[in-house]
Amino acid sequence: MKTARNFPGLVVGAMSVAMALALMFPQVAVAGDTAWLHVLVDEKGEDGDRVRINLPLNLVESILPLIEEEGFSGGCVSIDSDHLSAEDLREIWSSVREAEGGEYIRVEGVDEDVSVKREGDYLTVEVREDEDGSTTDVSIRIHLSIVDALLSGEGEKLDILAAIKALGENARGDLVVVNEEDESVRIWVDDKNTAD
Amino acid sequence: MKRKNRVALLFLGGILLLVGITAGALASAVMDKGTIEILIQEKGTDGNRISIQVPGALVSAALLCVPNHLIRCEIEDDLDDLGKYLRLVSTVCDELAKLPDFVMVEVDERDEHVRITKEGSRLVVHVESDDESVFVALPLPVVEVAIAKLERCATS
Numbered sequence: 001m002k003t004a005r006n007f008p009g010l011v012v013g014a015m016s017v018a019m020a021l022a023l024m025f026p027q028v029a030v031a032g033d034t035a036w037l038h039v040l041v042d043e044k045g046e047d048g049d050r051v052r053i054n055l056p057l058n059l060v061e062s063i064l065p066l067i068e069e070e071g072f073s074g075g076c077v078s079i080d081s082d083h084l085s086a087e088d089l090r091e092i093w094s095s096v097r098e099a100e101g102g103e104y105i106r107v108e109g110v111d112e113d114v115s116v117k118r119e120g121d122y123l124t125v126e127v128r129e130d131e132d133g134s135t136t137d138v139s140i141r142i143h144l145s146i147v148d149a150l151l152s153g154e155g156e157k158l159d160i161l162a163a164i165k166a167l168g169e170n171a172r173g174d175l176v177v178v179n180e181e182d183e184s185v186r187i188w189v190d191d192k193n194t195a196d
Numbered sequence: 197m198k199r200k201n202r203v204a205l206l207f208l209g210g211i212l213l214l215v216g217i218t219a220g221a222l223a224s225a226v227m228d229k230g231t232i233e234i235l236i237q238e239k240g241t242d243g244n245r246i247s248i249q250v251p252g253a254l255v256s257a258a259l260l261c262v263p264n265h266l267i268r269c270e271i272e273d274d275l276d277d278l279g280k281y282l283r284l285v286s287t288v289c290d291e292l293a294k295l296p297d298f299v300m301v302e303v304d305e306r307d308e309h310v311r312i313t314k315e316g317s318r319l320v321v322h323v324e325s326d327d328e329s330v331f332v333a334l335p336l337p338v339v340e341v342a343i344a345k346l347e348r349c350a351t352s
Contacts, residue, residue, distance in 0.1 A: 047306040049304060050303070051302070051303050052301070053301050054298055055300070056291070056295055056298075058295075059288065059295070063284055063288060066287060193297075193298040195299075
């Protein structure tokens with residue numbers, strides 16, 4: 001019964017504590033739906049160096065339009081080549097887009113094998129190189145929409161920002177894997193903020 | 197309960213409410229801005245140790261007290277470039293604030309370990325080498341206050 005009688009005081013006391021807590025902890029960071037780009041460079045051996053980079057693609061998307069450097073503006077990079085123009089690239093890509101899936105290029109050399117394939121919505125490039133007895137394997141796997149976005153820029157511009165957006169929307173898994181005798185590199189996209 | 201006691205209890209409750217709100221607001225102001233921490237520890241028996249811990253709220257307040265024209269004199273020659281970089285840093289801070297804690301960069305070399313993390317509302321850089329250990333924690337809200345101040349100086 002005493003509690004009931006002290007009710008107004010208890011309510012006011014509880015409110016004061018609650019307001020104090022609310023003021024002390026105004027916001028809680030919420031994990032967004034952003035995709036994460038991870039880079040892992042691993043030198044083999046006991047003393048090998050190891051580099052890990054985890055980047056939220058939202059962050060990259062936000063800062064790219066703000067970078068203004070020579071040849072890079074508004075999230076687009078300008079191609080400055082006498083041999084290959086952006087228009088050439090668009091034409092080549094258009095042909096690839098229209099073609100059916102399968103292996104487009106296969107080169108089998110003495111010390112190098114190259115294969116370019118289209119598998120479903122992915123373009124894959126595999127290179128195997130033998131040099132002085134050591135082998136390097138490179139595997140690149142890119143969602144077609146990323147190249148579409150990259151080539152959507154105007155004139156001689158490649159739209160890096162659009163490609164990053166497409167990367168966040170469509171790509172999950174390995175983008176680049178390089179395996180050398182003494183070093184490996186892996187670049188991939190997933191929804192986790194750790195590279196584990 | 198007598199009417200007199202009830203009034204006294206309500207009065208006490210009111211005071212408690214005021215104290216709670218004031219304490220909360222003060223704590224919020226200090227916690228919002230976090231603490232700038234710089235810790236440098238040289239290795240070895242004679243190694244020096246430098247430890248700086250300054251409440252971000254204090255730095256923010258101090259920044260606001262510096263006259264704009266004094267800062268403008270210092271940055272006048274680099275105004276064009278500065279504006280570009282301020283927007284960039286400000287955007288990075290905004291985006292980082294929305295994200296959960298994460299390790300941005302981690303480099304493990306034989307004689308050096310570097311780790312850059314986002315922890316709560318601060319950016320933490322930790323370098324551990326054979327010679328020294330360096331720890332720097334920078335609250336993002338303080339960076340934003342500094343950027344806002346510089347922008348004001350640049351446009352004033």
